[in-house]
Amino acid sequence: MQRKYDRQVRVTRIDVKAHPELAAAQGIKKVPHVMIVSAKQKVFEFEGLWTQEQVERKVEEILRGLKRVGKDWRPVVAGMTPAKD
Numbered sequence: 001m002q003r004k005y006d007r008q009v010r011v012t013r014i015d016v017k018a019h020p021e022l023a024a025a026q027g028i029k030k031v032p033h034v035m036i037v038s039a040k041q042k043v044f045e046f047e048g049l050w051t052q053e054q055v056e057r058k059v060e061e062i063l064r065g066l067k068r069v070g071k072d073w074r075p076v077v078a079g080m081t082p083a084k085d
Contacts (some may be wrong), residue, residue, distance in 0.1 A: 001055070008063060036062055 002011045016023035016031055026035065029047070036044040036059070043062060050058075 001059070004056070005059065005063075009059060038062070038066060 001009060014022060016028060016033075023033075026033075031047075032049060033047045034045060034050070034055070035042055044058060
């Protein structure tokens, strides 16, 4: 995954037996557990075995969505006016 997506994706593996406190903090109950995070916010996660193709399709879907909305996207909040730059 890291070679295919280069700088767009960072892959990190955590040994939950060596770091049970980190697993507990993230709500990981069983492995394998995959989290996809964008801008420090969890955007998707799954437990269990997925094929490489399934994972790549999900990553592609998320990357397309991020490209579509752009990095400066902000949700519309009723009663608020966007700040002017």
